[in-house]
Amino acid sequence: MALLDVKNLSVSYGAIRALSDVSIAVEEREIVSVIGANGAGKSTLMNAVMGMVKRDRGEVYLEGKLLAERSFQVVAQGIALSPEGRKVFAPLTVYENLLMGAFPRSDRNKIAEDMEWVYTLFPRLRERTGQYAGTLSGGEQQMLAIARALMARPRVLLLDEPSLGLAPIIIKEIFKELRRINEEGVTILLVEQNARQALLLSHRAYVLQTGRLILSGTSKELLANPEVEAAYLGGKPATH
């Protein structure tokens, strides 16, 4: 049984169908990426799993248990999202942002330990612990968004476009950190427009096109797939 199991998920915004019958499985300790162009439904997929948008049809299971429909329950069940565009709490300090990430938890000692853990993963955040999140650079805000999601101690970490709007060198740094986080036992589901970076990082991947999954396989296979090459890698450099 997969750790996270998305089954036949469909989502509409009014009359517009954003996701049709999408099924995705993520195994324990895996990194799975979903790649696709702008508007393919990647963020909708993340938001539907989190209960931020209403699911028309389909269910999501975590360790075989049906996932709740409301976001605060989803987080408590063990899924956390680093949202598209980072969305850190600008008027709160870095430290307070991290505390917000741990909101559903009441194990104070463990929270302090995890705070130490994310500061070790992202030493730059430790340097800026008392600084307002709004004053951080884009890369630092992305690190904070990831660290904040980790503070929930999720069974599965969801990442929505962690490379968005960042310089290539920062993207590299962040993806290196993601691999390390995964090696420490965190299962990751990632959606990315930056297909090459995502495929280089993940074990398996799905290709999403206008709300439907059109391809899936190991990331290696997809990297070598001529269709994927033409549509998403296009011989372009790894960044946009």
Added chain:
Amino acid sequence: MGTLLQQIINGLSLGSVYALIAVGYSLVYSILLFSNFAHGSFLVIGGYSCYFALKTLGMNIWLAGGLSLIAAGVSAILTERLAYKPIRERTNVTLYLLIASMGMSIVIENIFVVTVGGRFRALPPVIPTDPVNLFGLATTSAFDLISLVVAVICLGGLQLFLTRTKWGLAIRAAAYNLRIAGLMGVNVSRLISLVFFVAGVLAAVGGIFLSVRYTLYPQLGGITIKAFVAAVIGGLGSLPGAVVGSLILGLAEMLTAGFISSQLRDLVVFSLLVITLLFRPTGLFGKSVGEKI
């Protein structure tokens, strides 16, 4: 000199009561981005609860006060659940919330007119109003000093709650982005109820002091317009702004009343509003947003 000091103390006292109302108002605005015009009703509910707890139930001021704070807080939660929640779950247009709040304000006011009548009532003399001599410099009333002290304690308590507690942190996060606060695992409905409860409680404290100052009647909630002006001058959604705006307003009112004419105090208040909006549309501490409702 004595008169000036006396008017300053009276002004700060009145301003601090406005602040209690304005802060709740701003708190709701910062989370839901609409001006809750039913806020004055919470103040009236607090005032009447206190009145009947004292008169009919024969409670002492501490019990009656506590009861009325809870009554106002719970009414605020119910108002949100009945009138606002169904709207905000269907649409993001905050204008509808604004209109619903005007409706609730009329409904609650008229519930009081129908049930207890529209006449003016004086609260029993539970808060001392004896003159107090301040080190021979000025004379003021005990009531003004007490309301000032109580307001400072309440505002300090609110500040501690917002900065030192987990739910306080969540409220500050939600004031920046409610959706993302929900994504952190905050039960957003519960958070909104909590915010309305706090706003209702603070309004009731203000309501009790205002009903002692001016007597109690169903339209007393209309005085919230002053707190609203204060919140706008300070910058809607900003709590320090609401406090500073309220103190400015209270001082302006009392100094006008003391040195020019008490008939001009409202003129001065609204002139301050116009001047602020002309030169600093977002208020003294306001964050700029596209559209304010």
